Amino acid sequence: MKVEDMLIELTTTPKEKPDLDTLVFGKTFTDHMFMMDYTEGQGWHDARIVPYGDLTVSPAAMVFHYGQTVFEGLKAYKNEAGDVTLFRPDENMARLNASNDRLCMPHVDGDFVIEAMKKLIAIEKDWIPARPGMALYVRPVMFATEPYLGVSPSAMYRFIILLSPVGAYYKEGINPVKIAVEGEFVRAVKGGTGAAKTAGNYASSLKAQEVAAASGYSQVLWLDGCEHKYIEEVGAMNVFFKINGEIVTPMLNGSILPGITRKSVIELLQSWGENVSERRLSIDELIEAAHNGTLEEAFGTGTAAVISPIGELAYQGNKTVINNNEIGPLAQKIYDTITGIQTGTTADTFGWRVNVPVN
Template identity: 85%
Template sequence: MLKMKVQDMTIEYTTTPKEKPDLSTLVFGKTFTDHMFVMDYEEGKGWHDARIVPYGDMTISPAAMVFHYGQTVFEGLKAYKNEAGEITLFRPDENMKRLNASNDRLCMPHVDGEFVIDAMKKLIAIEKDWVPAKAGMALYVRPVMFATEAYLGVAPSKKYRFLILLSPVGAYYKEGINPVKIAVEGEYVRAVKGGTGAAKTAGNYASSLKAQEVAEANGYSQVLWLDGREHKYIEEVGAMNVFFKINGEIVTPALNGSILPGITRKSVVQLLTHWGENVVERQLSIDELIEAANNGQLEEAFGTGTAAVISPIGELFYNGQKIVVNEGEIGTLAQKVYDTITGIQFGTVEDPFDWRVQVATT
């Protein structure tokens, strides 16, 4: 099968460019750029017809298998523009590895990660004026893949479509980098070992909505998920990985098959290790966490993810008990991690790991 090359893509430019949004009123995930990347897959033919086209609605069969059996995966990363106008991506190779791991779990074909990154760079270069050159803002990049075969049979699809959408964004949470209030989820579960928790697939997020709705109705920004078997061990916070600083030790739940292997999580672990911090990946029970909080040993707590980067936790609610973390303020470690990762992303801090990937815009 021939390897696709970015120079072989077709490009159709829009004839009706949109007005750029007012950055002061930008809402996460609501605004999309003028163009998108598309390619299709058919069993026996492979990936083909790679193209950049004007952003717009698509025609798809109502019998497309994605609607009935949920074969869809996606990724999320950002493009950043510094004061010099340089645009960079943050570890896109890791997104491609995770995308193909998700494809494996959902019985979907792999993509050529190198080609997709090249196509992504080309699309971003075309949309370079959409990348906000402002701290805390970025161009969100959403690769998504779904089954398109029109067939009402429970089996892997033989046809797929792959898209890359671009969306200029500000802060994911309205609180920004300020601490959020989190409710420990006592009824619903996000995923179980052996399920699809380690894959970035839509069903995981759909199943989380009810708990999120209940938490928000009670004044909490997100939920802290416990494991699906014993309902005892901490897994994620909302759609983010989670870290706790307990008596000087920084603990994050070990990847166990039901936890998404976050790229920001991986970066935070590498960064903390680089600093010589005592960081461990292990099981952490909610009882151990509550005991640490009651003993004054819970120093900090924060979520990590692409959308928010770092989201400090200022309060936990569990079994009728409100636990205030670090007096409801962002901790020094969370602030340092946030400043360093965003500094690397925007090119204002040294990048000893070569995480930044340049996007050529000329």
């Protein structure tokens, strides 16, 4: 397939653009979406950009019964000059295909998908908020469509790209959030699907998140599924802790999502000469560091929030305040640098920024 050969059907009833002052994350969608289908023996076919709308899918589609679905998340940014950019979309495509491997789903051609994504974004360029902290969220999603009730990989799939103008993921913004350490429920275990970006991982996290929210906490911090001892990740973020000058993030072990922002932060810290480690970190070591004063900062990383400082941890009935519940200088520097690279206000010495032609 070639992007220039795609069917493009433009809407005749464009929607009103949202009020940016009241924009809620993930609730508003643009006028168009990208779609293509996969059939075993034929491969991917019928790539098209069409008006955004509901889907017609068989109630026997295997995604509903056996959960074969994966997705990605990235953002398109517009600066004051009107330039539009993406941040490391090749990494999203690599992770998407790694998820496809784990779920026994066919690979996509990452280069083709990125070009189709650019074309879709160019059509929807007027939907991209140009305000600081806002962007156009890009959601590729792929799912099994074969109508069959046998437990086996599907022979048919659909791939879609949705676009959604967004503001801050957390209502707190860049201000520190409160996190509850989860001691009962398990998100994933080594050998499972924790390293894949698949819907079931998020469904299994909802109960703990609901319990935490009832106590006023934004997210939960997951511990490992076997010993409930080692820190893994937060529901929507990877995590970093600065302990006595060492910046620690849990090592990837098969049950932690390999975040693209996580990878970028590690590479950025290394370029600054910081002491950054990917290793096992127990909750006991973390709490001890908080008590003896060596826990300097804590923050989460992810596409939606970029950097989210952690100001309070709740664990076993005790509350631990981190850095006086204020954003730390390292988290602020990382946030400013990455968002600057994303929007084009900071020099991109890594080659992470990808331009989207919109004229």
